[in-house]
Amino acid sequence: MIEKATITIDGKKIQARYGQTVLQAAREHGIYIPVLCDHPALPPEGACRICLVEIERQRTLQPACTFPVSEGLVIHTHSPKVMEARKFSLELLISDHPLDCMTCEATGNCLLQDLAYEYGITGDRYQGEKHSYAIDASNPFIVVDRNKCILCRRCVRACTYINGVEAISVFYRGFNAYIGFGADSTMQDSPCEFCGSCVEVCPTGALWPKMTLGKGRPYQLQKVQTVCTYCGVGCQIELQVRNNHIVNVVGVENAPVNQGFTCVKGRFGNDFVHHADRLTKPRVRKYLLEGGKRAGKERGEWIEVDWDTALEIVSRKLIETRNTYGSDAVGLLTSAKCTNEENYLMNKLARQIIGTNNIDHCARLCHSSTVAGLAISFGSGAMSNSIEDVTQQAKVFFVIGSNTTEQHPVIGMKIRQAVRQRDAILIVADPRQIPLVDFATLHLQHKPGTDIALLNGLMYLILKNGWEDKDFIAERTEGFEEFKAVVEQYPPEVVSEITGVPQELLHEAAQIMGTHKPMAVIWAMGITQHTTGVYNVMSLANLQMLLGNMGIPGGGVNPLRGQNNVQGACDMGGLPNVYPAYQPVTSEEAAKKFSEAWGAPMSTKVGMTVTEMIPAAKEGKIKALYIMAEDPMMSDPDTNHVRECLEACEFVVLQDIFYTETAPYADVLLPGVSFAEKSGTFTNTERRIQLVRQALQPLEGARPDWQILCEVANRILASPENGRKVDNQAPYAHWDYRQPSEIMDEINALAPSYAGVKYERLQRGETFQWPVKDEHHVGTPILHVGKFARGLGKFAAIEHIPAAELPDEAYPMILSTGRVLYHWHGGELSRRSQGLLEIYPKPLIEVHPEDAERLGLNGQRRVRVTSRRGSIVAEAWITDRVLPGMVYANFHFPEASANVLTHAALDPIAKIPEYKVCAVKVEAVE
């Protein structure tokens, strides 16, 4: 129980709580006290003296932002003495402030200006020395104008308490004091990650987004709240729009995930929406207009056509292919970038209109092993807990195979906050020295592809010391004895040999895990993208069951999903084995349900995965591919092989916003629109469904993806050639949606975990995590509470299996692949964002200094990396981020994409490729 205190503010008696400051209590009760340095998201600073109030029986005026509440305080917020003091502070601040409000970007969004207005400060009273700092506009994102800085230290606190890298501080003293970065460098040479939290909290125009300069006053902008389109964290952002252009982006303050803050991509990376490369007219190959056939793999020239022509060709060719070769000769790639509604329609197009389960998407390439592994262990394949409970309540974070601060930056920030602010323990297991290691108590730098051995080794020590949760194991799990028998084969000396992790680190890690509860496990591609991906995931499930960390806040299994809506694309049946909400296609019951709903017979045969469909195109089993907003030429392994397969495919439709690397292999291009030009819903990594609101009119000529899909479906349904019967009396046979909410109504009826996801609720500001059982249910923040989805949790006995391709004499080094903070996947979006491209303009290959020396490299030398499948040349970044004997490359740039080198060795269960390990040789290039 928190004790209440009765205090009186301006004659009004209020009930405050002990532990609050006077300012917090006043705010809570709607009483206005002006501030400059205080910000609700940051700890109090007491620097600006604007919030001074008169408290009876106090000798002097007191800052409301730091003065603690106690019983019986009598406070005056606007007494003459207070007003005089505030005026004095403001006069002094203004005396060293450029009075250029007419041209200042912050006008209309400046606390100093507001207060000067409120208190009638003109700047005439004190004349003295003024600073004249040079404006620093040298980085692509943030303009630093120290002349406008009032040293409130909001940015310092934001960088410390929100981001955690502490790139900003105050240098020097007194009149000479100023805000600086790193060791007094530019922002870009400091550890700054350009998350823009400092810009978000700056009360004046001292820190300002560069993209906004001259584009409009805050009050001239139309503001639309939506969800970021980059990663799966699901930050809510506000697009500020003028003349159908995004001119600024800020975080949404009361957003459940990000509370007003974002990362660099979410805030500064949205200008791709307006890039000149946007497709605005459908295109088809000339041969299609002439009614002829394609000459082999040469697709011939593009012709721009109107929508009717393009859509007619698409529907005709899809019907033709199906009539000639059968439904399963068509493959569809849906998109983790698109909305739930669009993914639902793609699933309906595949299963109802075409009659195939050949539908998949890039989830195959990132977390299919998670979905499969967790389904085996627990019966449900999603992140079990919420970002909030994990980051606020975990005593220990075990981050394995997740470069969280670069790939899920806002969650990464929250982990850093937990470590810095509440002494949570962080254990990082990663072959690379990722940035989070700087915040970790332990770094287990295991060799790529040895996760199972590492985890078995840790569990061996947990069992040996009796740290396992015996009650949990007895009550909620099965298969423990078989599991134990295998784990007992992994003593530290064996594990250390396999993984390269020193034995004492194994002991320390096991002790931390065994003696602190709850521990949250967080993982991403470092676990999943292996031929043992499913087993890796099941080993993590074993660990969390062993420690009894399931079904409790601060614990759980927490796979961080990659794309903004990859969770939703899976939920909506964008997978070859399930209908929406994971109803198996092999189940007669589910087939019956969907046949009745959609009015067409359903196939009970599991379809092909993306990693099967593309090779099948070369083998002639897949004749037509319909690709919505995916770029297999960048994202799939072994690019040269993908190219051959796409070249061989008879008919490829690509629906996208840009002419991507896959576009040269398409026969028809249909211009879709970006997230800012349509509405719908995205589901983030923690299963939270959030509303995407349209902020812009679609670019002229382009169309929202859901409308394109409806057009295609309706044309096929109406075609006399269509050989597949659809009963138009069935309740959901039709494709006449007027808006995305009507698609969601259909999803509500057919996908039980989305039953209560109503637009009316979302529009009211509700957000919830599935399962949402009905329209009154508030959703499910934590899965597996009290009982696993499958009943008992299943321990699995798992042995270490080496990676499929290990170094040998010809290819002596290990290549691991991934992404960097400033880019996104195949780079289609981030390379078209001016700032992101400027700050990270070219591919870099990380090479360890020892290897660099051996290879005769220095800082500027280029390297050629060659695998059995291909070769790339790029600049080397000599860094101890990687282990000796290992190189690391990203797949953001087509000129040197890591996927030219990677191989398509697949996990036998999930069919995910082993992106994280392959053998390469590295040479210096003159």
Place this chain on the structure above:
Amino acid sequence: MSETFEDQTFDLAPLLEILEGYKDQKGAVIPILQRTQEVYGYLPKPILKEISKRMRIPLSRIQGVATFYAQFHLKRRGRHLIRVCDGTACHVKGAMKTVDVIHEQLETPPGGSSPDYKYTLEIVYCLGSCGLAPVVVVDEKVYGQTEPDKLVRQLKRLD
């Protein structure tokens, strides 16, 4: 292991020894910087970066502390520190004349060092020995009632 900065190369071994002593101590920025400055004469940027990296203290925090306190120096210092008092008494007695002569003849500007890094000149405000005005302190030695030319001759004789 070594680092190079402003044409100087620093041996990192003594730094590592200092840091070892503060390994398990939180909030030891000031003593670390003091001991580091004792070894290197000032606080070169690469050394600060090394401290930041090894102690996991954000660089900006170190820079903030190093610039806040007058005791820390971020620029390379001469072998001999000349502190000329310009407090009221010394000022009246012509302290600034001494400064000008040192500047001119030893090529050492106030707040800076000579090109050969033999001298560093600082102006300070009252050393508490007004009876000896104008006062100059060179390293640890006090010179009272100084005459500029004589002082310069004495300074030139230093190593």
